[in-house]
Amino acid sequence: MLIEVHPQSAVPIYEQIVSQVIFGVAAGGLVPGSLIPSVRDLAQRLLVHPNTVAKAFQELERRGVVSARRGIGMEVTADAPKVCHEQRQEIVRTQIRDALRAAVSSALPADTIRRLVEDELNHVNGSTRSREKRS
């Protein structure tokens, strides 16, 4: 599972972890029944306080994405793909809204913003595709 955190971001670190796990499930990288890393392992890998990771896992459990399996760890639930498909769109919507707010308050014309969004989308899509080709 590839998770990255940006402490400088306005989004709290535990929320960054939550949304990346949700994206991971929605994209099919994390399938039901698979185990997510332990709190301690992930904390050391991300270099964040273990409580922060624990808080993220609690939130994921509350949303029905993972559930604890005694003595084994946290497992992706059978319902997770459905839950995550729904939530992915909401998370992305909020992120886009924040970026657009900033763009609008910088007084860029709507057409320019639309063109920038289109450009960036093509750019990102392109780079994902070339990455897929290589692998």
Next chain:
Amino acid sequence: MSAVIQINGLTKSFGGRPAVNNLSLEVPAGAVYALLGDNGAGKSTTIRMLTGLLPPDAGSATILGDNCWTKAIELRHKVGYVPERPKFYDWMTVGEIGWFTAGFHAAGFLPRYEKWSERFKLQSKAKLKNLSKGEYAKVGLALALAPDPEVLILDEPTSGLDLKVRREFLQSIVGLAGEGRTVLISSHQIAEVERVASHAAFLSQGRLLLSATMDELKARIVRYRLRYEGEAPDPARLGVVLERNGSGRLWQAVIKDPVAEAVYYLRQREDVSEFEETPLTLEEVYTALQSSEEVTP
């Protein structure tokens, strides 16, 4: 549950100038508690009082219930301490300094020291004077961890270390917190403790400006931005104003402990648009607190 480190009204002056001024703090178990401030803010003086190297002029500090000054010797076995620039007998090897220091501690010190130095990839036969800065700092940390302390106090542990070693250092701190140990870490490298800390306290000129958990911090210090048409809103109505600026009809303020009701009314004002509310990074909080401090001495 009582705090692991409890500081009440701690005060220390040098030549009539207060270095630590009526400081009160509580560090709960399992916290990675960041003590932040510029050079001269009082971080090191506070740590020297916690480690029993300095008696306070007034107030008190306890660790695990023991007074830091009157029970200083007992606490040395329960509290690991890495000073800012540790100095050892440089003619000894990595192994020898561990063996030598074990003489001051209970049984179990040496095997734990060896375990930690192995984990830090230190060569037992290497002479201390030939170690790099990073390796030297790791010897300090291994010695501090060898008594298996419940509490670890680190004074500017990463200053002068390169990026890779810093990362390893922070990784071991995260590991220690995962084992339930309590870590107090002083630093002026704010960005790097932002990741690993669970709590932060900001010091300036010996006084505490703010202490909070990292999550609380994002709720307690907020930046508001908006555009208005009529009369300019008064930021003081929202809470304690740390910073304010703006140009034309654009308005911006950094508010400490915003009053939810006042924010709600401002947001509802008919002539207010493009209302934005964003938390600050730790570094921005620090700057905002410092600059407001200069305005109100």
